[in-house]
Amino acid sequence: MRTAPKDFLPKSLFGRALLILILPTVLIQMVLTYVFFDRHWETVKGYLASNLAGEITFFVKQIERTPTSQRNNMAIDFEAANEMDVAFEPADSFKPSYATTEFPEFQNRLRAKMTEPYTLRRIGGGELIEIRIKLPAEVLKLKARVKRLESRTTLIFFLWMIGASSVLLFIAVLFLRNQIRPIRSLAEAADNFGRGVDTPGFRPHGATEVRKAARAFVIMRERISRQLRTRTEMLAGISHDLRTPLTRMKLQLAMLGDGEAAKELSDDVQQMEHMIAEYLDFARGEGRxxxxxxxxxxxxxxxxxxxxxxxxxxxxxxxxxxxxxxxxxxxxxxxxxxxxxxxxxxxxxxxxxxxxxxxxxxxxxxxxxxxxxxxxxxxxxxxxxxxxxxxxxxxxxxxxxxxxxxxxxxxxxxxxxxxxxxxxxxxxxxxxx
Ligand SMILES: Nc1ncnc2c1ncn2[C@@H]1O[C@H](COP(=O)(O)OP(=O)(O)OP(=O)(O)O)[C@@H](O)[C@H]1O
Ligand SMILES: [Mg+2]
Structure with missing residues (x-):
């Protein structure tokens, strides 16, 4: 047998209503995530990388053209303007082992703009990036904050999204449960009625439509009960009333003696008694x-x-x-x-x-x-x-x-x-x- 998609859907109204709520929420979140992070955020990250790479390249070019005596002043201006630490170190402090493959976008751009060899690594507990650039006579060491290339907002955005959805879901579950309860009790009352069991505490409540259905059910239940009662009383009445003349007939037959005709009549009377007993049984029903x-x-x-x-x-x-x-x-x-x-x-x-x-x-x-x-x-x-x-x-x-x-x-x-x-x-x- 093939399984239809319907088989995977929740069977209960509660489950379905919940699905109707959850599905669009998750879908919106997925679309948002895709649009915002995969597209928008990628572009922003590209700009950030390009900016930092540009600043560094510009500075390196300037340094190379500036006489050594003025380099320190330039470095101070650069530090102030670009929130980076600048230091000059001896040529042997350039170590290729300091290179990482992290920040690929930034490195791509740096390589495209600048021909000088460099190394890049994370330092300061991951908060800073250190870039060492090999100049002809020495090594230029720059420290920038990782924040200039990355953002924590991604995580925070996700947390907010999941948090907000959870709150929404929680509220939805609370409300839905209250909405479904009257439908459940109506179904239960109808089921009980079908099995001849009383549901004394049942009364219509809930949303207008549900209350309407429940009220209709109560009226229907009343009518059916009345009809059943009438039927029962009628059958019981007739059967009961027939019993008295039957008993009298039996007595009279007994006085008639053992003739052939009396025997037949007595058989018939017996059958009638049996029938009346059955009618009575039927009328009484077993519901009680x-x-x-x-x-x-x-x-x-x-x-x-x-x-x-x-x-x-x-x-x-x-x-x-x-x-x-x-x-x-x-x-x-x-x-x-x-x-x-x-x-x-x-x-x-x-x-x-x-x-x-x-x-x-x-x-x-x-x-x-x-x-x-x-x-x-x-x-x-x-x-x-x-x-x-x-x-x-x-x-x-x-x-x-x-x-x-x-x-x-x-x-x-x-x-x-x-x-x-x-x-x-x-x-x-x-x-x-
Ligand atoms: N096992 C069976 N095989 C063949 N026919 C059957 C069988 N059971 C019932 N029937 C048919 O169904 C009819 C209805 O059965 P039902 O038991 O309701 O009434 P009844 O046996 O005629 O009377 P009662 O059971 O009230 O004394 C029977 O009259 C008979 O024709
Ligand atoms: Mg029978």
Missing amino acids: EEAVRISLTDLLRDVVEDYQRLKSAVKLASAAEVQMDVRVSGFRRMLHNLIDNALRYGKECTVNLSAISNACEITIDDAGTGIPEDKREEVFRPFSRLEASRNIKTGGVGLGLSIARDIVLAHGGSITLGTSPAGGLRVLIRLPL
Whole structure:
């Protein structure tokens, strides 16, 4: 797979905003450094070197033309005018070993203007340069300050630049963090709401746009909660009200005796009771149950063993050790729904639990006919059954998968349908850890 440039960009808003700030700053600094130092500073350095070389050459030429008696006066004037020390030394004080390759620009210019041999070295702890020029009879020794050729401002400029950028960055990080916090808490509240967890302390704050989005979220959350409540209350109400006449019917049936008709009626009543129990379960939902940290592996093993005790063809193929926050009775109901389906519509149910980096996967496979791809979304809808007769003998109410999906979502996970290795249905549940 090719990596797009996008892969290298920070993923978080904070990181991106910071990058937007840092990138131009660094770019401006780079351009400035290039323009100022590489171009401007090089030119200035050239002028400085040329100046000093010119002064020295001029002085040497003058000295050579001046009678010895007047040299000292000339030297005094030169020292005063050019901030250099001048001294005359005997000819044997010219030592080629004093030569260095430092200050190449200056030396180039000196060589271009002056034919006399010279040596150049740094002295005085690096603060001074000493230039010895070989004259016909003696050696002219000059001392100038290095400052005349170099400047410390380069370093200071860099330090200022880095210092100022660091301060800017520090302030930016402080401000950005405050700006990002409301977005984070909105995302968290939305995520919690999706998993059926309350975020009581959430209230819109931050920049106008964020506050607007947060307010919209709060209103939406209210509306959805209200709708859910209405749905729940309605289903619960109907189911509850139906129970009373059903109980009465059961009593009356019991008084009717053991006739064939009574038996059939009693079966029907029983099925109706079962359906009503399921509606009630669905209506109640599992959202209010508290999650506890348990071993998912043990829970799965327990459920599978229940089935095995009843001689059902369910087996646990492999189970990784996984600890997670689980709403136990909801989770059990979900597993029961899925395994019941596998046994009812397929045969030989195989359950599998595997752990991957920061999630775990549960698969429930059967060896039945499976569900065609275009029906895999539809079966999750409440009361939807693939078989149209709605005959209670050949299937259930059509709530099993809806409930299962509700429960998986409440755990922050996802549930998808596929094809099992045996050709039947594979239910894949992925849960974040
Ligand atoms: N393992 C499976 N293999 C083939 N078809 C399946 C499987 N599981 C579910 N289905 C199909 O999906 C439909 C919906 O399943 P769901 O569990 O939601 O309802 P149900 O089993 O009919 O009733 P309930 O589970 O509420 O008693 C089923 O009626 C069935 O047609
Ligand atoms: Mg079912």
